[in-house]
Amino acid sequence: MRALWPIASNTLREQWRSRAYQVALLFAGVMLYLSLLLGMLAVDQELRALLDFGLGFIETLALAAAVFGAANQLLREMETKVVYLVLSRPLSRGSYLLGRVLGLALSIALAVLAMSALHLSILFFKGWAWHGDYALAVFGILLKLLIAVSLTTLLALSTTSPLSALTMTGILWTLGHFIQELNFLARRLGESTASWPLLALLRLLPNLELLNFRDRIALPEALGTSSPVLFGLIYSLAYSAACLLLAQALIRRKDL
Amino acid sequence: MRWAALVLALILGNHATLQSFYWPMPPISSVPLSARDATQNIFLASLGMRRLAADLAFIRLLMYYGTPESGEDGHGHSHETPFGAGHYPELLERSLRILDLDPYFSYAALYGAGALAFNLGRPQEAVRVLQYASARNPKEWKYRAYLAAIGFQHKGDALSILRELSPVVDDPDCPTMIKNLVAFLNLRAGRRGEARRIYRSMLESRDPAYQEVARRALEKLGAS
Numbered sequence: 001m002r003a004l005w006p007i008a009s010n011t012l013r014e015q016w017r018s019r020a021y022q023v024a025l026l027f028a029g030v031m032l033y034l035s036l037l038l039g040m041l042a043v044d045q046e047l048r049a050l051l052d053f054g055l056g057f058i059e060t061l062a063l064a065a066a067v068f069g070a071a072n073q074l075l076r077e078m079e080t081k082v083v084y085l086v087l088s089r090p091l092s093r094g095s096y097l098l099g100r101v102l103g104l105a106l107s108i109a110l111a112v113l114a115m116s117a118l119h120l121s122i123l124f125f126k127g128w129a130w131h132g133d134y135a136l137a138v139f140g141i142l143l144k145l146l147i148a149v150s151l152t153t154l155l156a157l158s159t160t161s162p163l164s165a166l167t168m169t170g171i172l173w174t175l176g177h178f179i180q181e182l183n184f185l186a187r188r189l190g191e192s193t194a195s196w197p198l199l200a201l202l203r204l205l206p207n208l209e210l211l212n213f214r215d216r217i218a219l220p221e222a223l224g225t226s227s228p229v230l231f232g233l234i235y236s237l238a239y240s241a242a243c244l245l246l247a248q249a250l251i252r253r254k255d256l
Numbered sequence: 257m258r259w260a261a262l263v264l265a266l267i268l269g270n271h272a273t274l275q276s277f278y279w280p281m282p283p284i285s286s287v288p289l290s291a292r293d294a295t296q297n298i299f300l301a302s303l304g305m306r307r308l309a310a311d312l313a314f315i316r317l318l319m320y321y322g323t324p325e326s327g328e329d330g331h332g333h334s335h336e337t338p339f340g341a342g343h344y345p346e347l348l349e350r351s352l353r354i355l356d357l358d359p360y361f362s363y364a365a366l367y368g369a370g371a372l373a374f375n376l377g378r379p380q381e382a383v384r385v386l387q388y389a390s391a392r393n394p395k396e397w398k399y400r401a402y403l404a405a406i407g408f409q410h411k412g413d414a415l416s417i418l419r420e421l422s423p424v425v426d427d428p429d430c431p432t433m434i435k436n437l438v439a440f441l442n443l444r445a446g447r448r449g450e451a452r453r454i455y456r457s458m459l460e461s462r463d464p465a466y467q468e469v470a471r472r473a474l475e476k477l478g479a480s
Contacts, residue, residue: 041319042311042314043461056305059303177304180283209304242262
């Protein structure tokens with residue numbers, strides 16, 4: 001565990017210096033400003049629009065930074081042979097991988113918190129009153145990003161191409177938000193053999209709607225966020241752990 | 257072997273999640289998509305942004321209803337309809353589509369129904385919006401108040417409309433259009449104090465047109 005921290009903090013520093021990360025943060029500022037303009041169009045629902053646009057932008061930009069970092073970092077280190085230097089020390093490949101993912105997850109969490117602080121300051125300036133749902137929405141975004149980072153790491157190691165890892169993560173991210181629809185489709189197909197691949201896919205895809213607390217803001221209490229939060233946390237940790245264990249098994253088999 | 261065990265654990269865990277999963281929004285497959293915004297709505301839904309899609313649809317509705325209709329009066333003279341009046345044939349459909357995207361967006365339902373019933377004189381369409389919204393979110397009491405008020409409007413019973421809509425006015429989700437109506441009905445019923453209170457609350461609206469209406473009304477009431 002002690003070996004993880006130097007790797008994680010190094011990843012955090014690298015990520016902070018990365019052009020893609022800085023551009024994503026800068027772009028987030030611009031988009032949050034744009035959300036101010038869009039919010040004005042919603043007249044009496046300005047605060048709702050500001051809230052939704054802002055949280056949407058935060059998630060999308062953090063996702064871009066997260067998957068880009070996860071798809072590139074490990075593979076770049078392998079290509080440039082930097083990984084040999086790191087692994088020549090008394091450090092297992094598993095710890096190296098975990099340290100990398102931990103650092104990346106921390107940098108993304110910091111970016112999300114920074115963007116949320118900016119978003120909150122805009123909301124407060126516009127007269128929004130604090131509501132706990134906001135913290136839950138941000139928490140849900142962080143859980144989804146943790147899954148995205150773990151999944152992209154696994155895909156990057158299995159495909160050895162950042163581009164295909166990025167594309168596949170994009171597809172899985174999209175499908176992860178259509179679980180309800182896929183479930184509906186599987187039920188429509190019934191017992192036929194045509195439904196088997198879909199059923200298998202459904203059981204492998206990350207259920208991102210489960211963590212989509214952002215879209216549950218201000219729902220009536222019975223449907224609200226309180227009960228699925230703990231479940232969502234456990235789910236996100238378990239899914240990420242499964243992806244990372246698989247990625248660990250892959251990196252152990254790599255000819256490094 | 258360890259791999260297989262991991263994948264199996266993932267499948268079983270996901271299976272259990274799937275069994276207990278409940279998502280309070282109707283599936284996007286059940287949402288009738290118009291050619292105008294199908295791509296945008298599907299794109300936003302694929303990113304898990306149904307509320308945002310509903311917000312955009314609502315902004316479009318406001319822009320649609322906020323753009324004065326112009327037409328010809330049969331004598332070759334073009335004319336512009338007064339504020340809030342007109343035909344706006346797409347208002348019903350647009351309101352329903354917002355509710356498909358976010359069934360809990362009560363403000364959009366109240367705004368659409370209010371405009372249809374009290375500004376455009378199409379109470380049947382307003383009732384349809386409210387029933388559609390109520391079927392998706394039956395706990396929303398304001399829909400029932402609106403339905404009752406529309407019923408009384410049909411009978412020309414202004415005092416009963418006032419009785420039904422008065423509790424709605426103090427709700428943060430009450431459209432300013434309805435506040436304006438209730439304030440006006442209060443004024444007609446001789447309740448100047450209550451009218452003044454509602455007009456004052458309208459000054460906090462983010463809609464400059466209604467702020468102006470309230471300012472003028474308060475000036476007339478001698479209480480700006």
